[in-house]
Amino acid sequence: MTFPAPPPQPEMVRGPNTTGPYKILVVDDEPDLQPLILQRMRRPIRNGQYRFVFAQNGIEALRTLASEPDIDLVVSDINMPQMDGLTLLEQIPSVNPNIRSIIISAYGDMQNIRTAMNRGAFDFVTKPLDFKDLRHTIDRTLRNLVEWREALASRDQLVMLQNELDLASKIQLSILPTEFPTHELYQVHAHMEPARNVGGDFYDVIMLERDHIGVAVADVSDKGVPASLFMMSSRTLLKGTAIGGYGPGQLLADVNDLLYADNETTMFVTIFYAVYSPVTGEMNYANGGHNPPLIIHSDGSSDFLPQIGGVALGIADGLTYRQSSIFLQPGDTALLYTDGVTEAMNADSEEFGTDRLQAIFRERPPRSAQETNDLVFEAVHAFAGDVAQSDDITCLAISRAQK
Amino acid sequence: MDINTVRTGGVLVIKAEGRIDGSNSADFLGSIQAVIDDDDTGVVLDFGGIDYISSAGLRVILLLAKELRGTNTGFGICSLSSAVQEIFSISGFDQIITVSDTEEQAVKSLQ
Secondary structure, eight states: OOOOOOOOOOOOOSOOOOSOOEEEEEEOSOTTHHHHHHHHTHHHHHTTSEEEEEESSHHHHHHHHHHOTTOOEEEEESOOSSSOHHHHHHHHHHHOTTOEEEEEEETTOHHHHHHHHHTTOOEEEEESOOHHHHHHHHHHHHHHHHHHHHHHHHHHHHHHHHHHHHHHHHHHHHTSOOSOOBOSSEEEEEEEEOOSSOOOEEEEEEEOGGGOEEEEEEEESOOSHHHHHHHHHHHHHHHHHHHTTOOHHHHHHHHHHHHHHTOOSOOOEEEEEEEEETTTTEEEEEEESOOOOEEEOTTSOEEEOOOOOOOOBTSSSSOOOOEEEEEOOTTOEEEEEOHHHHTOBOTTSOBOHHHHHHHHHHHSOOSSHHHHHHHHHHHHHHHHTTSOOOSOEEEEEEEEOOO | OOEEEEEETTEEEEEEEEEESTTTHHHHHHHHHHHOOTTOSEEEEEEEEEEEEOHHHHHHHHHHHHHHHHTTOEEEEEOOOHHHHHHHHHHTGGGTSOEESSHHHHHHHHO
């Protein structure tokens, strides 16, 4: 069994700093400002709320931003030599897109304030600096920054979750057998096409004693990760119980009780299970609420297996499952499938249906198990056209060799 | 999903129309749960107007059946269309849930 490589992890925005201390870069060419800020902000500095770094102009600020990527906030003057605050604002996103800026402007200088806001400043304070107001403004800006980071983090989690779903879907596919036994007396082939959401169909081909083989097709009543877990445990229980050599009726009864015992979710699974005996062509089967298979004859005519009752598994315990049997004639094929085939929709919201399924083989009697499945998928695709597939589609064909 | 309700001698009859599938099954369950009273001695789903039910819809019925069993409230379904009847019969739900031909029979069996 090979597992697909895990999908690449989405790039995390720097681990969201949501508790502080927050690192604040103050950009101003006035040398007096630095000691003033350290003095007036001494309490939040001592509390471990803020840490300050300083730069004299825009160019120095950009250099500091590049070398200290953990800076959360820039507080910048507008008029400075070499690079002014408005130019700095334009440059900041290219160095660190996820920080906030507060601009310091002259009182009433609405034009520069407007320009600064248009260039992405979050807020402004005016000179002469009111340190109480500066502190409020810093706190408010940081709160916004924290919310923004949390939003980014949940977006990343969502991306990761989607990747996990894709991975679950790949694992689900990868546990289904894609190589089938070859035998001169019979052929077996199966294929599943999952719908976009990780879903609940599965099939299995199980080698049993005395050259008998067990074949199963199943459909879990829901989609998503819980359904795929239910599907995996159904499949494991089915396989484990099948190898014990019970007949199909007893097997479904056992699997049903096991599934019911742990089922808190009211999920259920429909399973058709048959044991095929290659020498005689006899197929012993039981049906747990699944749509009955189609028996296709070598002339292209076909009949559905009669319904023999049997409740979907996982709903109630202590149920019994009737067992029945038919003989495949030389050239006959039994097609086990899920309702993703017959309930596939076209653009006119019509269902593919059982009549179209039977018509496929009247037109072209299949010559092998694989061709049987190929014909079904081909016909369903042609019928559905561009309509998105809403359910998993699964086919398993077992055919008795011509004499 | 729109549902109509009427009470006959303590039994709540819920009529629904259209399809029940993965796109509306949660709504359907919610609107049914909202109309059931503590005083109801039984609940009947009249499916005369339902022409399709998917496995997601069957799960809703299973959930309802379990909930109502927990409160000792009777539960039945009636007037299945032939398509829904077939789904019930294939999935074996007709062996787990009481299915009646007519609303009258369903109500009577719960009174």
